[in-house]
Amino acid sequence: MKNKVQAFFLVMGGLVIAAGVVYGQLKKGYYSPAELGSLRQPAPVELLSDSSYQAAAYPVPVVDLTPGDGRQEVQIYCNTCHSPRYITMQPPLPAATWEAEVNKMNKTFGAGIPEDSTRKIILYLEAHYTVENRKQ
Numbered sequence: 001m002k003n004k005v006q007a008f009f010l011v012m013g014g015l016v017i018a019a020g021v022v023y024g025q026l027k028k029g030y031y032s033p034a035e036l037g038s039l040r041q042p043a044p045v046e047l048l049s050d051s052s053y054q055a056a057a058y059p060v061p062v063v064d065l066t067p068g069d070g071r072q073e074v075q076i077y078c079n080t081c082h083s084p085r086y087i088t089m090q091p092p093l094p095a096a097t098w099e100a101e102v103n104k105m106n107k108t109f110g111a112g113i114p115e116d117s118t119r120k121i122i123l124y125l126e127a128h129y130t131v132e133n134r135k136q
């Protein structure tokens, strides 16, 4: 009989502590049903009636590619995934590296540039962007 009373008070004590912990959590704001479904955010800023705005063209950096045969192909095909500025950002590269670079764009990255244009682009890069001939 004594054991049963002890067990009863032990269980009751445990329940009281558990309830206290849950209550504490609710008080802190965790899992509080009163907060569900309400997002607090500032009210939208009210615009002044005399506000004025200006819109301009998005600033796209102009890429200064050396004039020459093949430049147009570069501007067309080397512009779809990234800026052709990637060319001028490189240091002067050996001709073979440019060829490998263009082949990588085609084969690895799937640029799909037609054969004749690919040839022209390689020749253009080899004529203007190697160690021997790069001017700008």
Ligand code: HEC
Pocket: 074, 077, 078, 079, 080, 081, 082, 086, 087, 090, 101, 102, 104, 105, 109, 110, 111, 112, 113, 121
């Ligand atoms: C199909 C998409 C695609 C096209 C078209 C493309 N490139 Fe790339 N290019 C990439 C990706 C992807 C990278 C590597 C990731 C990065 O740096 O953005 C890259 C990187 C480069 C780099 C930096 C060096 C390197 O190897 O990472 C150069 C230079 C370059 N491209 C030149 C060219 C030239 C020249 C052309 C035109 C013949 C071209 N790209 C067309 C996808 C493309």
